[in-house]
Amino acid sequence: MSAVPTPEPPLAAALAAAADDAAWREAAKAGLAARRADLRRRFEAGEAIDRLVGLCCEASDTVVVSAWSRCLPPGAPLQLLATGGYGRAELYPQSDIDLLVLGEPAAQKAHEAAIGRFFSLLWDAGLATSQAVRSLAQCVEAGREDITVLTSLMECRALAGDAGAPATLAAALAPGVLWPPAAYFAAKREEQRARHARFHDTAHNLEPNLKEGPGGLRDLQTVTWMGMRLYGVPGLRALVPLGLLGEDECASLEREWRQLARLRFGLHLLAGRREERLGFDHQKTLAAMLGLKDEHRDNLAVEQMMQAFFRSAATVMRINDRLLQRFEEQLSGEESPVPVAEGYELRHGYLAMRAPARLREGAAPMFELFAAWDQAPQARGLHSETARALGESLAAIKPCDEQPPEVRQQFMALLESPQAVATLTRMARLGVLARYLPAFGRVSGRMQYDLFHVYTVDQHTLTVLAHMDGFARRADERFAIAHEVLPRLRKPHLLLLAGLFHDIAKGRGGDHSELGAVDAREFAAVHALPAADGDLVAWLVEQHLLMSVTAQRQDISDPEVVARFANKVADREHLDYLYLLTCADIAGTSPKLWNAWKDRLLADLYSATRFALRRGLENPVHANEIMAETRAKAMERLLGEGLDEATVQAIWAAYPDVGFLRYRPEQIAWQTRGIAESDAGDTVVLVRPHLQAGGLEVFVRALDRDGLFAALVATLDRLGLNVLEARVLNSSDGHALDTFQLIAPQGIAPEADAVVAAIKAALRDPARVRPVRRAAPRQLRHFRVPARVAFDTVADGRRTRMSLVCTDQPGLLAGVAQVLRQHRLRVHDARIATFGEKVEDFFLLTDERDRAVEDQALLDKLSQAIVACVDGETDHGKKEARP
Known part of the structure; x- marks a missing residue:
């Protein structure tokens, strides 16, 4: 028969029984550890938090009072007070305990050694203390100089000594003495x-x-x-x-x-x-x-x-x-109120409703209040009494589908006003929108556990609406053409509705775009929107990711890509609304997500689609038309800069035709001029600032050889530059023509000369350039995206497209390029898209003979090698110090 365990003695008794300070310290440590373990059990069992913080405080009180009794003689003219959070008996498991030893200077000096021993005992026992030894006068002086000290002393209680000390201290620190x-x-x-x-x-x-x-x-x-x-x-x-x-x-x-x-x-x-x-x-x-x-x-x-x-x-x-x-x-x-509208006035600059009790009637008087607020731009905000009445009346708001037609008309009137975004934001902040639209209430405060969405769904929605408002006011220069597109909208408030509903179904399970479109249709029907308006809003919600996905994951210089997108959009109106919704959605997801490259990408897709729609979907644009137009515009620019046509044509004779499809005329002109100004046969490296602070465009013309792309990517990575897009072409005279769109994460790019020198050094022996893999940032370690590699053959049958979805990490592209090099594959195009912790990269590949990769065994080995690279299991995946 096993022995019955003897229960631990109470902490106070164990401390009192300690023969010396060493034994006391051990008893205190053991007692506090046992209490923390007990607190964890109680916490996980769901015990009330009021009780838990009290128990935590009681354990500390027991140790503190015991240490004081051990160190200070009875009757010492000193008082021990708990202050701050400890003073109000609100203590958490790892909180500091704030202590004040109150006594006159003579008493402090007489007991200096004992006080020092007291605090040492507490620290040795594992209690982190924030301590002070002061007289009453010193407390007053410290409180006068530092409001934080005063505030801490306002919440105090006696632990040892005179029980009336807190009252005495409070009188000395009264508002009539200091800090009125x-x-x-x-x-x-x-x-x-x-x-x-x-x-x-x-x-x-x-x-x-x-x-x-x-x-x-x-x-x-x-x-x-x-x-x-x-x-x-x-x-x-x-x-x-x-x-x-x-x-x-x-x-x-x-x-x-x-x-x-x-x-x-x-x-x-x-x-x-x-x-x-x-x-x-x-x-x-x-x-x-x-x-x-x-x-x-x-x-x-x-x-x-x-x-x-x-x-x-x-x-x-x-x-x-x-x-x-x-x-x-x-x-x-007192201050005289200022009338601003019938039934409303400004009090101390805040909008007040003269009869706030009316708010108990429900949504109608509330919408009237927001309309009045809309007409009082000078108001600092909503008056506290009105805000309180509004908060207490929220339960009186019925969902929109239970409201009478006149209330729904009120809401639509607010939505169609010039201040609609400010009004919707106020309604959301004050809880009104969540009551009127219960679906919005369900996403209020809803976060998504990833690094892509840095806002809760409701905050993201309001940020999207704020960007739309900025388009109308031309308030943000980061959007090149949004302010030009917005005036073309037939009904701008339909864009706001699409923004309001585009993520409203997040968290339900299923496709939030499809579920949100259902909600949008129901809203349109309930609010008696014309069928065409309801259909448009529902389509925008359902397709709100279409333009982003097309621009970031496909080659929009390909006329077929544009034609497929144009067929889905179908007309100019849908394109205008979708473009603006896409810009606002991307920019409203994270302050760091929108950049000039994405702005250019979406603007290019918008312009190309608009041209395709104007031409007619039955008359698709052919690649040869685009190439001819690009040649003509680039030649015009070059001739204007002083180059002769013969020189240009000689350079272009070796240029791949597809280059005139993929590049803008000004890019072709920049590259051509750089080649013309170099010695024949020289490696050409051009670098220029591009689009935004920290943005660079790099063009490299070098003799084609295996490993060239991998060496370039590894070099750019070592320079701290992130690749947004890579274009890899081959000229008929044996040169590779590689173009990179780059951005420096901190917005400060290296000097152009340094980039040129680093690339030229790497190209002297590309085989020696190895990627450097560095430790992932702390946040990324908590978000693992299983690596997925997929292959398919593009429409013309000459290229293999590889897609990679995995966790973002430093040096990822350089590592993948090295794997492709080891498998003797050539990269012809790369598009890099990062969504928080997840990357979605796309590559166009061929074998050494520039043919699509059809060997399934090779593709299987490649897939396994890339997954191993992503997981850091290859030689080049080993972490090294960054040079």
Whole structure:
């Protein structure tokens, strides 16, 4: 029969029984470790977070008080106070404990050694302390100089010594002595603004900071501190009887505190250190700890957890803004309201509804409010009382399909107004849009667990709409022709509807484009849109990826590609709307995703398709027509620059015909001029800035030989340049003509001379140039895309197309080029598309005799070798230090 284990003695008893400091330290470490293990079990079992932070605090109290009793003699004229978060008894597993030893200078000096021993014991026991030893006067001086110190001292409780010490300290730090309410409010508000700015003024970050980020725990603490300082109350709930905080608002903040606190508590348990950023390292594990399960690939457990966080953060930010406004109004005193419309006025610069109780009637008065707001551009925002009434009335809003026709007409009127995007954004921020369009509510706060979509779906949608608004105002020069296309739209508000619905079905499972098109058709029917308008919006939603996919994954210099795209688009109207939606969608996915190369790519596809539609789909453009036009325009440019026609024709005699199909006339002219200015037989390397800061175009003419493309790509990679597009042609005189569109990730490209020198050095012995593989960035390690390689033969039967989908990583293209070289295959074209952590690269290949690759055994070996390269299992995949 096994022995019954003896239960561990209580922590306090174990500490008291310790014979010396060494034994005490071991008992404290063991007790704290046991408590953390117990807290984790309780956390995973779903125990209330209020209880968990309390238990965490109790364990620290036990150790701190025991250490104080061991080190300080009874009756010492010193008080031990907990301050800050520890002072309000809100402690997380890895939080610092803020301690203040309060005593006059003489007492401090007399017990200096004992105080030092006390703090050493705590550190040795594993408690990270933030400590101060001050007299009352020193506390006042420190609080006067630093508002952070004052704020920490506002929340304190006695651990040892005089129980009345906190009250004495509070009196010494009273607003009548230092930091009066107005000054405290202004300083803390500016502190919050600066803190939000560090996080780009949004909670919608892929790795949000639970404590300091917008909508995080610090925002809740900030309004609490303001309430304490301005009104002398102990906490937020005490603001309710004062009329400064609604009961619903208070309940919402308490609910969101529990949500945020639980995430922070779990994060500390997982990290084993003080960690406030909810990074990719911990997101999936924390979601599992919270008991969340994957529903399907479009609604992962981690996405459910992050959606709950983003919704909590949005609620905290919304109520935080209202409270700050109320505090500001109280401090500003009375001010005469300024009428702006019947039933509306400005109070302290904010739009107020004179009878906000009307909002309880539902959507009609709310839409009236937004219309009035639209007509009051001078308003700083919505008045806090009106905003509170609106928030408390959201439940009265019925979905659009249950609304009477006049309310639907109100919504359409808002959508058709010049300020429609601002109105939709306000409606989304205040929760109205999610009620009127429940499908939008389902994607509010919804993130996608990848590095491509840096915004939640609702934030992405609003960003897309903002870009559309910018097209109308010509507010962004990054879009070359969008401002020219927009005025041609028959009904611009239909573009906004397409933007509103294009991702509205994310997270449901299935094709979100098809599901969203169904939603769009239902909306159009409910709002009595003309059939042609409804069909157009639904088509745009269903096909919103068509133009992006065509431009980035296919060769749009091929007339057949353009013809197929034109047949799908069918007419000029659909093309105009789709072009603008595509630009806004790509730019609204990530601030880093849109660049001048993509702008040029889409503009080229738009122009080519428009020409094909104007010519008539029954009269397709043939390649020989395009080549003849390119030749004529390039020749005109070259003659104008002083070259004689004989010289140009001599160079062009060896030029491949397809070059006049793939390149613009000005590119042909640039390449031709460079060849003409070089000595016969010389390697020609041309470099010029291209399209945007950090963008380069490189043209290389060199004797063709195996491994040339691999050497060039490896060299460009070593220079820190990312390849966006590569064109590889062969001249009839035995030269390779390679053109690269490049971009420097940080926007600062190497000097042209350095690029030329590096390429020429590499071309002296291409076989010696090896790719360098470097460690992937931390974020990429959490997103693995299984490598997939596929082959097919292009329409003319002369080329094999290889597609590669895999995880992005430094040096990937150089490694793949090396594998192709080892298999004695030639690259004739490469298109590089990166979508967050995923790359989709396309190559046109031939064997050594410039024929399509038909040997299936060879293709199988090639596929295996590329997968091994991507996974870092080849010799050239070994990590090396970057030169």
